[in-house]
Amino acid sequence: MGMTMTDDVDALDFAIVVYREDDRWEAEMLPVALTSDLHGLLHALRQTPSMGTTIGMVAVGDDFFVVLRVFGERVSVFLSDITAAWDWSLARQVLEYLDVPVPEDEDLDGVYPAGDLSIFADLGLDEMELGALSGDPDLWPDEVLSSIAARLGFYQPFERAVDAAIG
Secondary structure (H helix, E strand, O other): OOOOOOOOOOOOOEEEEEEEEOOEEEEEEEOHHHHHOHHHHHHHHHHOOOOOOEEEEEEEOOOEEEEEEEEOOEEEEEEOOHHHHHOOHHHHHHHHHHOOOOOOOOOOOOOOOEEOOOOOHHHOOOHHHHHHHHOOOOOOHHHHHHHHHHHHOOHHHHHHHHHHHHO
């Protein structure tokens, strides 16, 4: 199925990989092309030299975010808003991966997350808090990801990686 992707060249799109090395969190930028390629994103996360879990964080403009967690063969994925699939290929790919239909009612108003709300529960961010963060209309996707990074204990490496991305 062809998909017209909305591209806002002024929007901040980034993909970051977060992992533990020598008992501390590290974060690195991934190529911006991975903000529209779920398969490539998962491949990059699996290639990260981590002894434990690897986390991917993707912000797409001011529209939505995706967080992923890879531990061995186990993959958890969370999409902040399913309605982003109308305009963005990454959101559509995530819904396909999760086997969630793309909503047909384009009159939907609000934020409708999909995927594993408990993706970070074992790290101290429960389902309720992730749901509240993703649905907060006053926060941009990069701000939500920054809040998640702070809650999970890797705010400084995350911010350094974002700063490197936006120059």
